[in-house]
Amino acid sequence: MARNSDHKEMVITIEGLCKSFGANMVLDDFNLSLHRGESLVVLGKSGSGKSVLIKCIIGLIRPDRGIIRVLGQNVLTLSHDALDEIRVKVGFLFQSNALYDSMTVRENLEFPLRRHSFNLTQSAANDMVMEALHNVGLEHTVDMMPAELSGGMRKRIALARTLILKPEIILYDEPTTGLDPITALEIISLMKAIHEKYRTSSIIITHDMKCVSLTADRVAMLIDGRCYAEGTYDELKMAQDEKIKQFFQ
């Protein structure tokens, strides 16, 4: 993924984000920004608040304090309808895929299409479903139930469902966790292909260093609830700080 330095438009900016659950301070004055067309990896160990962070971005968790701007709008002050409009443009790949168990693959993919109340004809919806499935190479699973699919296939279907609305920004929550190294590589190359094809900007949450090295234009480290360090993969790899070094061993 080429680093695009002449484009400096910000698509997401986060300032002074704080979130605690009871006495558990998860995010403490966290700052971050995402440029258009960039792939930003947020690296942090398990339980450091990575999922909480991106759920705040999409408005699933309400932070205690801070500002989150997505495509120029502060998501914390938006009305419900305006938030829905933002959510059309921001795709979210859930850590646990979040495929609807009671629906077929086709119904899973149609769900966001239908619910965001675009007036689509059945054949237009079909075309979009097949295009999304084609992007992840799983056209033949269209009438299967999620329970019939393997872990890697489920991840790809979840990715297809995220892609179906052609989002400008994609938030990946640990896309490779729980997959074997070969399947993980397949998912990573799929993510890169999508990035090339649709010119999306993305935030990738992970603790998988292979994934970091292959996808990151820039890496931010989430340690102790704040953005502890930021830089390219190579820069951070050279860092002398103990807490950063732990990740690169």
Place this chain on the structure above:
Amino acid sequence: MAKFELTLPENTRRFLHDAGELSRFAARFFAEGFSPRYEVLEFVRQCFVVGYKSLPLAGLTAFIMGLVLTMQLHPTMVYYGVEAMIPAMVGISIVREIGPILTALIFAGKIGSSIGAELGSMKVTEQIDAMEVSGTNPFKYLVVTRTLAATLMLPILVIIADAISLYGSYLGINIYENVSFYLFFKQIFDHLLFMDVVPAVIKTFFFGFAVGIIGCYKGYYSSKGTEGVGRSANSAVVVSSVMIFILDLLAVQITDLL
């Protein structure tokens, strides 16, 4: 200044906390359930699922209950020479109490647990979050539809179960003597008053609501992990069964006043 603190045993506190949260959840049901957008399609689907799932079991138990009750009453009634009163007696016990309570308990076991487990697993696998980002209010789509479906379907199930149960009783009596279908049901309806039937049906709406809202509440706030899902399903059944008895107790007090 000394601070006054009320210290309660841990489980009492948890119970009160749970009761408060559940009331808030129910209040949210009324706030969100009666404002657009209405999830009509999902509601109709849930009505079908809820009714269809519990009808066979509710029907079977109702049939057996009617039959067994009649057969067990028979010797005593004959002893006192009042076997002619069997239809009226069985009719009143079934319509006023056994039909509603038995069907509601079966309903709690079948529907309460399945709602609790379904919503619980949707919660822990982030499906509820996924709905939220897909332009859907999960509370309306999942909780309102299921609770409404349970509230409306249980009374219908109870009426069907009552009918099946009375038919079971009719067969039961015919084991011993020959009573015509017409005479049997005429006996029942001569003794069954309006005031027997209406409160019995009204209370089943509340039973249905309790099963629906408690199942949804337990699922919606399921704790992480598959263990949490099992616990949600289980406590949905326990809590809603107890709730049914409490409501039944209240209902009998209220109808006594009328």
